Amino acid sequence: MPEKKYKCALCKKEYLRSADPKTDFFPFCSDRCRLMDLGSWLREEYVTSRALSEEEKADIAMKEEEGEQDG
Numbered sequence: 505m506p507e508k509k510y511k512c513a514l515c516k517k518e519y520l521r522s523a524d525p526k527t528d529f530f531p532f533c534s535d536r537c538r539l540m541d542l543g544s545w546l547r548e549e550y551v552t553s554r555a556l557s558e559e560e561k562a563d564i565a566m567k568e569e570e571g572e573q574d575g
């Protein structure tokens with residue numbers, strides 16, 4: 505069976521997938537690349553979750569008003 509090469513989604517290095525799920529970090533070549541990518545999107549998520557759009561602000565304000573009428 506020919507070995508299939510994959511390109512790491514982070515460092516673009518070519519690598520072979522491991523048959524062992526413990527060492528298979530697809531679509532990354534290594535645990536390090538996988539963790540680095542996870543860390544970068546977690547930071548992005550954190551940044552975007554702090555910046556609310558006008559629409560989101562209006563939605564939150566509406567929910568707060570609804571809450572006041574409750575009870």
Ligand SMILES: [Zn+2]
Pocket residue numbers: 512513514515516517532533534537
């Ligand atoms: Zn990599």
